[in-house]
Amino acid sequence: MYKPLSVDQFKEVQGRIINNTIGAINNGQIDPYEAYYNQIPSMEIFGNIIPLEDDGYGTPLKYQYDGLKNDAFYQGNTDWTEMIRNKNARTSQANVTLNGGTDNSNLAFNFNAFDQDGLYINNNLKRYSGRLSFDSDITERLSTGASLSYSYSAMKHGQQMFAEGLTKPWLVRPDIEPYDSNGKFTTIDGTSIYGAPVALASPLAQLNNKGNNAMHQFLGSAYAAYKVFEGFKLHGDISVSSYNADASIFSPTYAVDDFSIFGSTLYATLNANTSKNSNTSLNFRADYDWKKNGHQLYAMAGIGFDRYKSLGDSHSYEEFPDDEILIDPGSAARINYFTYYRADQGLNSIYSRLSYKFQDRYLAEANFRTDESSKFGPGNKRAYFPALSLGWRIDKESFMQTTDWVNDLKLRLSWGNTGSTNISNFLYRQFFVRNSNDLWGGSPAIVLDANLPNRDVKWEKTREYNAGLDFSLFNNRFTGSFDVYDRYTSGALAPAPAPLEAGTTQYYANIIDMSNKGFELELAYDILRKQDFTWNLGFNIARNKNKIEKLNGANINQYQADSYLEGYPAGTLKGYIVDKIFDSQEEIDALNQSSPTGYYQNSATGIGDYKYKDSNGDGVININDREVIATAQPKYFGGIYNRIKYKNLNFSFVFQYSKGAKAILDDFQNSLFGSMGQSLNKDIYDNMWSENNPEARFAKITFYDPAGNSRSSDRLVYETSFLRLKNVNLSYTLPKELTDSWKIGQITVFASGSNLWTITKWPGLDPEFVGTYISTAVSSNDAYPMSKTYSFGVKATF
Amino acid sequence: MKTTYLGLFLAGTLSLSSCSIVGDIDDIKPYYKMETDNVVYNAESAEAVLRGVYKSWRTFNVSTFRPYMSILSGISSSKGGGLTGGQEFVTNSLQANNIALSNIYQGTYLTINTANNLIFLMERGDAKGMSEQRVKEVIAACKVHRALAHFQILRHFGYFFDLNSPYGIVLRDRPFQGTETAARANVQDSYTFILDDLDYAISNAVPSSTQHYYVTQMTAKALKAKVLLHMGKMAEAEKIAKEVIIAADNQGYALENDFRTLFINGYESKEALFATYTNGNLETVSDLVSRTTYSEYTRRLADALSGTETDGDLTSGQGYDHRFWVMFGPNTIGALGNGKYPYASNGPGKHNTQMILRLGEIYLVHAEAAARNNNYVAARESLQIMASRAGYPNNYASTWNDNELVSLIFKHKTLELFSENGEDWFDFVRYYKAGDLPLTEIKNTIKTESQLVLPIPQAALAGNRELEPNPL
Structure with missing residues (x-):
């Protein structure tokens, strides 16, 4: 959690911003005519500003800052992050499992109930699920099975994401009381940002939105296997899943920002959407097994069909007679917009496998599959994926029989091809569509769909070479594996730069050819191996080197396409390199003199920028x-595992680590923008430029950042490396004599915790939570921190 | 063995019939989407796509950033300051990755691509049953939009003031099939393309429309006069502008008598040659006008034009230009902080329009062109009409010397069109290029000529290798 500034620090920051800004005006770095309408009115809310020189027509050219206005500040001392936090969010869970069966059949039933409070107030998730399954050998040749499961979850929440700017909880000014004298939520004055007294909802008020999400999920599957003759089997299975969700969020008038000063009326709104998705999958295959004299042959061929259907809608309603009860769609005065969609997609597959083993020593396997996807255009729907692998159990060789400290040694080699279709449907076609606001003069209009068609879009394909070694030594006390791989992806599907002259930026293409090379090493060792006391230590480390080898697309100007750069990993951030913080006006003047545009940076650059x-x-x-200032690729990452067992006591813990990735923290850019009436990020506060701190990391903060100090630069980039105690588990199984006497199978009590401790230099909320997509992997907006959780429980089997 | 065969038979039947259950992959079709081959099939479907062309002027990208050009010129001030990408407009230090630039560029080309799609379908004869004349009218309307959009892009991103410059814009005359790109045409060819579209529209568009949110021959002609003015073809500009002024009455266009009524009537005003239709919750337009206000330069201009330089009283309006007072006087300023935008920005009912082209501007186009042609009588006549509506005396224009007229017209045009389309910026650039204004006349952050043209957006350069950036 961020540590917010105290009231005094907040006040000091307001004074610093005013002082810096007035300095820039007086030095001619901010146009006084601009400042008169833009900066001065907002700064006058907080500080006493005395005009000095005047241009003879009434516009001041210089000012003097004469301290903060006392009445500009409130008497509160509020830590907003604490106000909205659910201090001890509780999770409870109950599980019941029943298993039973006869010689020919098995039956299992499982029920789970889960109730979790969120990290923030007014946030709760409940989930109930059940699963029923059976398997049965109907005849000697025919066996069947089926399973059904259903789950229902309901989530209540105040708000899903933090708002930007002024109402980010740790940036809200601490001098405001959360409630006014009538017990109502106080609002936050947005004058300094909007130029008019806009009343912004506080983080506390925002969490009083009424959000409800419900999700119903059904999964059903069945199979039948028929043995035609010994070694030859037919197998068929079908699975159906469906997910139906309803979500709505009602924003009462006291939880939304009030812009009525700008002539818009403040209304409560309701946003509601539903979605229905189903996935049907059908598979048939034949298997053949053959064994003779140490030769072992397995052949398989099958076909599969997958169909995915989805539909959904959303509605936005406005103006309600009430904020608490009459908040349903039927109570709304109007509808703001509405959407509807329906889409199908499908994949047909043919697959086969042939494998051969000789004396359990030499293994060879060939796979071949071909898939046909509905997502691509004519001629591009089908793709072929062959694969081949070889294995050698070295320990089975006769020359190894004498080395008895080797229990297992296996060498693996493989070559394979896979594919991906990770895009929406029909991106190869130009559509014309209509949305609810596509009207002109009250009549419906048809518009171009935002997607620019790519007639040639096709399967993304990856070729992989892999070599691996598995070993187990010293009576299986020391085990491990080592893998190296080389993957090459051709035509990775991603949003690609499109000619902006098409009027859109939405374009998907097989734009990237990239390689992934790396290794994974896993080792485990039994430190203690006694009757009542065992301790197993595990360790893994992995390294992956991702590199964009080539950008495809004849029209792309690769130098201007920031997200993808040849020779760099996917997910790079370009930004400015900070040479230093300016400490001499002469230097600035000289640089401006020799610039072809009259300015080295811009007109506002001054000392401290x-x-x-x-x-x-x-x-x-x-x-x-x-230049490239951050990439999301760690140098290495992995984990450390410990499992200790002493009599009935089990203790385990897991560390995770990652080293070398970098990202920019958006929050810093926000703070460097210098908004008045907003608190600052503590890290910036502690290390910002002033005459007394010329060696600071961060430049001086001027109102609205006219000099551009908040641009993406290497000063805002940090490593996201971390070492984290991810999981600790302690459990105790009651002595068998005791439970036997209670006629209970087994009772275990346990305590566990996750994310308990982290070392990182990353200044944001969570180094693990830096964006996951290519375009966001190098920046973080701190959406939601990871929770520390502690749990305690009892597990009983009968 | 019998069960073996039975089993095989069952398995075979199942797998065969499964094909028919799940179906062929080619049977999967999109829902509720039309395509080039079926979107236009009769007269009404063609009209629906045409409305889509119109609607493109209301999209976020083109409408939201309209106030920005006046911030660039220093005629407007940013109020508060949280305008997306606005700070670089304030300091005249625009970077190619400014979000406002790519939005304007992309949004304006959307109009062009939409119009090109419809032109293609109309020329192919897809609108079965539509009269030959109406087909031409629809194409003509598309060409007005295409011309207007190309002209906007040329003014923002090209060297529109220099007919000999190679830095024109990418011209598009057919729908995009994929990512086919083109290089920039030179400035002369860019203008020729725009004028060709307008000439087609002048011959073929509907002569008039009672609904002023539709374009007509008059719209095309008025736009032509404005384009010619930008080209520096003053004789033609004067002639065409005069033709528009004379013909306006017969085609249902006329100046409003009262400046304020013009904006209350909005898209229903008879002065509007083209304005966006805005009504209710669904037909809204996003605008940042409430986040801007006048600058000190504009206030002084408004003060100086009426009475002395320092006698202005915003409460009574005394000593200020009437138009400035309508916009910023306490009784008419309204909640959005600008009397030209009198309506609320949400809820039911009529909303604020975006006045894209109106007759009042054409009077000033005529006045300027005439003055530059030394036709001072004609220039004074048109200027006087606009000045009279703004409350100036009936002999106002005649109190100024001939050599003062060009600069006087600039001042009136600035106040007349303030916070509509950023016309003040383009006029400033034209006047500077014509040697009528020094570079630092308005804003002291403008130091070099390279600041007079916006950089080609980085996003546009990324997707079009042939596109050349503007020189530094």
Whole structure:
């Protein structure tokens, strides 16, 4: 959790911003005519600002800052992050499992109930699920089985994501009391951002939105296997799953920002959406097994059909007679917009396998499959994926028989091909559509669909070579495996730059050819191996080197496509390199003099602002000076595992680590923008430029950042490396004599905790929670922190 | 053995019939989407796509950033300051990755691509049963939109003030099939393309429309006058503007008598040559006008034009230009902080329109072109009409010397069209290029000529290798 600024620190920041801004006006770095309408009115809310010189027509050219206004601040001392936190979020869970059967059949039933409070107030998730399954050998040749499961979950929440800017909880000014004298939520004045007294909902009020999500999930599957003759089997299975969800969020008038000062009326709103998805999968295959004199042959061939159907809608309603009860769609005055969609997709597959084993020593396997996807256009629907693997159990060789410290040694080699279709349907076609606001003069209009068609979009294919070694030594006390791989993905599907002249940016293509090379090493050792006392230590480390080898697309200007850069990993961030913080006006003047545009950076640059590096040496700072300042790729990552067992006591813990990835923290950019009336990120507060702190990491903060100090730069980039105690588990099984006497099978009491302890230099909420997509992997907006959880429980079997 | 065969038979039947249960992969079809081959099939479907072309002017990308150009010129001030990408407009230090730039570029080309799609379908004869004349009218309407959009892009991103410059814009005359790209045409060819579209529309568009949110021959002609003015073809600009002024009455266009009524009537005003239709919750337009206000330069201009330079009283309006007072006087300023936008921005009913082209502007286009052609009588006549509506005396134009007229017209046009389309910025650039204004006249953050053209957006450069950026 961030540590917010105290009231005094917050006040000090307001004074610093005013002081810096007035300094910039007085030095001519901010146009006084601009400042008169833009900066001065907002700063006057907080500080006493005295005009000094005047241009003769009434506009001041210089000012003096004469301290903060006392009445600009409130008497509160509120830690908003604490206000909205659910201090001890409780989770409870109950599980019942019944198993039974006869010689020919098995039956299992499982029921689970789960109730979890969220990390923030007004947040709760309940889930109930049940599963029923049976298997039966109907005749000697025919066996069948089926399973059905159903789950229902209901989530109540105040708000799903933090708002930007002024109402991010740790940036809300601490001097405001959360409630007014009537017990109502106080609002936050947005004048300094909006130029008018907009009343913003506080983080506490925002969490009083009424969100309800419900999800019904059904999974059913059945199979039948028929033995035609010894070694030859037919197998068929079908599975059906469906997910139906309803979600709505009602925002009462006291939980939304009030812009009525701008002539819009403040209304409560209700957003509701539903979705229905089903997935049907059908498979038939034949297996053949043959064995003779140490030769072992297995052959399989099958076909599969997958169909996915989805439909859904959403509605947004406005103006309700009431904030608490009449908040259903039927009570709304109007509808704001509505959407509807329906889509099908499908995949047909043919697959086969042939494997051969000789004396359990030499193994060879060939796989071949071909898939046909509905997502691609004519000629591109089908793809073929062959694979081959070889194995050698070295320990089975006669020359190894004398080395008895080797229990197991196996060498694996493989070559394989896989494919991916991870895009939406029909992106190869140009559609014309209509949305609810596509109207003109009250009549419906038809518009171009936002997707620019790619007629050639096709399967993304990956070729992989893999070599591995598994071993088990010293009476199986020391085990491990080592794998190296080399993957090459051709035509990875991703959003690609499109000609903006098409009027859209939505374009998907097989844009990237990339390689992934790396290794994985896993080792485990039994430190103690006694009757009543065992201790197993495990360790793994992995390294993956991802590299964009080539960008496909004849029209792409690769230098301008920021997210993808040849020779770099996918997911790079370009930004400015900070040379230093300016400490001399002469230096700035000289740089401006020699710039072709009259400015090295811009007109507002002054002492205390960043000096960005002129990477291309043209004398002017612009986007062409940006270099790669972060990539999301760690140098290595892995975990450390410990399992200790002493008599009936079990103790285990897991560490995870990752080293070398970098990202930019968006929150810092927000703070460097210098909004008045907003608190600052503590890290910035502790290390920002002032005359007394010229060696600071962060530049001076000026109202609305006219000098551009909040641009993406290497000063805002941090390693996301971490070492984290991910899991600790302690359990105790009651002595058998005791439970036997109670006529109970077994009773175990347990306690566990997760995410208990982390070492990281990442200043954001959670180094593990930096974005996951290519475009967001190098920046973090701190959506939601990971929770520390502690749980205690009892497990009984009968 | 019997069960073996039975089993095989069952398995075989099942797997065969499964094909028919789940079906062929080619049977999977999109729902509720039309395509090039069926979207236009009769007259009404063609009209629906045409409405889609119109609707593109209301999209977020083109409508939201309209106030920005006046911030660039210093005529507007950013109020507060949280305008997305707005700070670089304030400091005239635009970077190619400014989000506002790519939005304007992309959004304006959307109009072009939508119009090109419909032109293609109309020319192919897809609108079965539509009269030949109406087909031409629909194509003509599309060409007005295409011309207007190309013109906007040329003014924002091209060297529109220099007919000899190679830095025109990418011209599009057919729908995108995929990612086929093109290089920038030179400025002369860009203008020729725009004028060709307008000439087609002048010959073929509907002569008039009672609904002023539809374009007509008059719209095309008025736009042509404005384009010619930008080209510096003053003789033609004067002639065409005059033709528009003379013909307006017969085609249902006329100046409003009262400046304020013009904006209360909005898209229903007879002065509007093209304005966006806005009504209710669904036909809304996003605008940041409430986040901007006048600058000190504009206030002084409004003060100086009426009475002395320092006698303005915003409460009574005394000593201020009437139009400025309508916009910012306490009785008419309204909640959005600008009297040209009198309606609420949400809820039911009529909303604020975006006045894309109106007759009042054409009077000033005529006045400027005439003055530059030394036709001072004609120039004074048109200027006087606009000045009279703004409350200036009936002999106002005649109190100024001939050599003062060009700069006087600039001032009136600035106040007349303030916070509509950023016209003040383009006029500033034109006047500077014509040698009528120094570079630092308005805003002291404008230091070099390279600041007069917006950079080609980085996103556009990324997707089109042939696209050349503007020089520094």
